[in-house]
Amino acid sequence: MGSLTEWLLGFRTLHEKARRGQLRDADAVRYRAGREELARALLTAQRLQLKSGETPRRAMRVARALQVDLDLPTGRLRSVTVDMSTGGFSCLLQKAPSLGEDVGFTLRIPAADPLVGRARIQDLKVLAGTVRVAFMFRDLSDVDRERMEMFVFDTVLAQLAPGGGL
Numbered sequence: 652m653g654s655l656t657e658w659l660l661g662f663r664t665l666h667e668k669a670r671r672g673q674l675r676d677a678d679a680v681r682y683r684a685g686r687e688e689l690a691r692a693l694l695t696a697q698r699l700q701l702k703s704g705e706t707p708r709r710a711m712r713v714a715r716a717l718q719v720d721l722d723l724p725t726g727r728l729r730s731v732t733v734d735m736s737t738g739g740f741s742c743l744l745q746k747a748p749s750l751g752e753d754v755g756f757t758l759r760i761p762a763a764d765p766l767v768g769r770a771r772i773q774d775l776k777v778l779a780g781t782v783r784v785a786f787m788f789r790d791l792s793d794v795d796r797e798r799m800e801m802f803v804f805d806t807v808l809a810q811l812a813p814g815g816g817l
Contacts, residue, residue: 662689663808670801686804693807712736713806722755723748732758737800739770739787747775747782753789760802766795 665682668674674682690711697712717732719742730742740758748754750772758766770786791799 659808659811661685666804666808670805686800689804689807711803711807713803713810715806717761718759720757724752724754733783735799735803735806737796737803739773739785741774741783741785743778743781744784745781747777748772748784750775754786756786760798763798763802766799768795 662682662685665674665678665685668678669682693711712734713736714734715732717735717740719730719732719740721728721730721742725746725748728744730744732740732742734741752772753769754772756766756768756770760766768791769789771789772784773787774785776783776785788796788799
């Protein structure tokens with residue numbers, strides 16, 4: 652068995668091939684298994700528990716600031732994400748919207764088309780002067796879900812790189 656560094660280098664190579672659409676057969680299987688393994692390790696490090704039926708790579712969150720426009724009943728609001736996952740994102744707002752409400756969003760992803768869709772307000776945490784609001788994606792297409800998953804793993808690999816912040 653190799654070191655963690657060797658494993659990460661191998662996974663990074665597979666990830667780049669996946670990004671270019673060049674994974675075939677056994678490499679694709681190894682890559683999917685590697686995503687699950689890395690996500691499970693990060694969930695353990697983050698002390699997060701999987702919900703029933705949830706996969707590690709869907710539950711894993713990464714800290715990432717991205718511009719997001721929210722279409723709330725009170726009007727359009729621009730914010731910045733605090734963290735994100737393949738299942739949604741969170742951001743800080745001045746006022747708490749209604750829990751369970753569906754809202755429109757436009758998430759600005761660097762060097763890619765924005766992700767546009769609907770999200771449900773899943774959780775609210777009142778903080779000093781703000782509210783942390785967690786949004787769960789609603790009805791993302793398979794293409795958009797895969798795009799988010801690639802972006803989340805791009806972020807993880809960037810943060811795991813030497814000097815990357817983890």
